[in-house]
Amino acid sequence: MRLTYPTSVKIVRVPCTGKVDVQHMLRAMEKGADGIYIVGCKEGECHYKYGNLRARRRVEQVQKILNAVGMQSERVQMYNLSSSDAPLFVKYAEEMNDRIKKLGPNPIKARAKSKDQQAA
C-alpha cells in the first residue's frame, strides 16, 4: 500500500499495549512530548486477553492526572485497530496529529524553552 502518515509520529514498539504503564506516559509528557496515543488491538481481540483493556484504563488514569495538573487531557488518547488495517492506522495518526496541532506544543516544553531563552 505504501501509505504515508505524519512524520511527527514517533513509534515506540511494545509487545502488547498492556505493557504501557501510567509512568511511561507521564514521563513522556514530563519530558516534553506534545501528545501520546496508544494503538492497541481491537477490544476483545487481545492476544494476551486484557492487555488493550488495561491500556485503556491506564490512558484514562493519565488523562485524569493531566487534568489535575492543569494540562489538556486530550493530549493522551487510546485507539484500537486490527494490525492489518493500515488505512485506519494512517487515519488515527492524522487525527492525532491534527488534534495536537490544534492544542499547540506541550506547555511544559514551551515554558522550559522560553525560560532558556530568557537565561540566554
Place this chain on the structure above:
Amino acid sequence: MIVADKKPVEEIIEYVKDSSKILVLGCNECVTVCEAGGKKEVGVLASALRMYFANQGKDATVDERTLERQCDHEYLEEIRDIADQYEAIVSIACGVGIQFTAEKYHSIPVYPGVNTRFLGVTEQRGLWTERCQACGTCILAYTGGICPVSRCAKRILNGPCGGSTKGSCEINKEVPCAWQLIIDRLKAIDRLDLYEKLFPIKDWSTDRAGGPRKVEREDVKI
C-alpha cells in the same frame, strides 16, 4: 495488610503548592500491595507534581524515595541525611508511616498522600475488603474464623439480627451477612455446637474506645 487509597492529586497539590523542594516518600509494605503508596505510585505522584510546577512556571524539585517501611526507626533513618533539604515531605505510606515520619523529622511538614482505610485483604486485583478492626481481643476461634466485629455492620456477637435476608445484610444486598457466613462455616467444620452457646459480653477495653493502645513485651525488649 493495611489498605489505603490514593488521595486526589488536586488535594496533594493544595498541600505542597507553596513548597519548592519536595520529597515523595513511599513504603514497600502494605501500601505497595494495595497499589496506593509503593515505588510505582511514588513515581506517578512525583511526575504529576513536577508537571504541575512546570506548568505553573515554578522552579520546584520533586524527588522520589521509597523506604522498606515507614513504621520502623531503622528504615526511616535512611533519609536522615537528606531530609533537611526538603521543605515538605509527602508520605504515601499508611497513616502510621506518615505519623512516624512526622514524629522523626520534627521540623519538616509531612503531608499525607493517601487515605488509610482499613485492615483487609486483596479479594481480586483492584478490590480490597475489610477483615479486621484490631479490637484487641480476638474471638475468631468461636466464630469459625469469620469476624463479626469487622464484618457485621452492628458488630453483634450473637447473630444474625432480623435484618439478615437471604444471606445478605440489610445495609446493602452486596454485603454478605457475617453471621450467615459464620453459620455456614461452622457447619462446614462440624462445629455448630459453638453457635449454640451464647456469647458472653466481650471485653471492649482493648478496643479503640480506651484511647491509643500499646503492646509492651518484656520478653523481646532489649
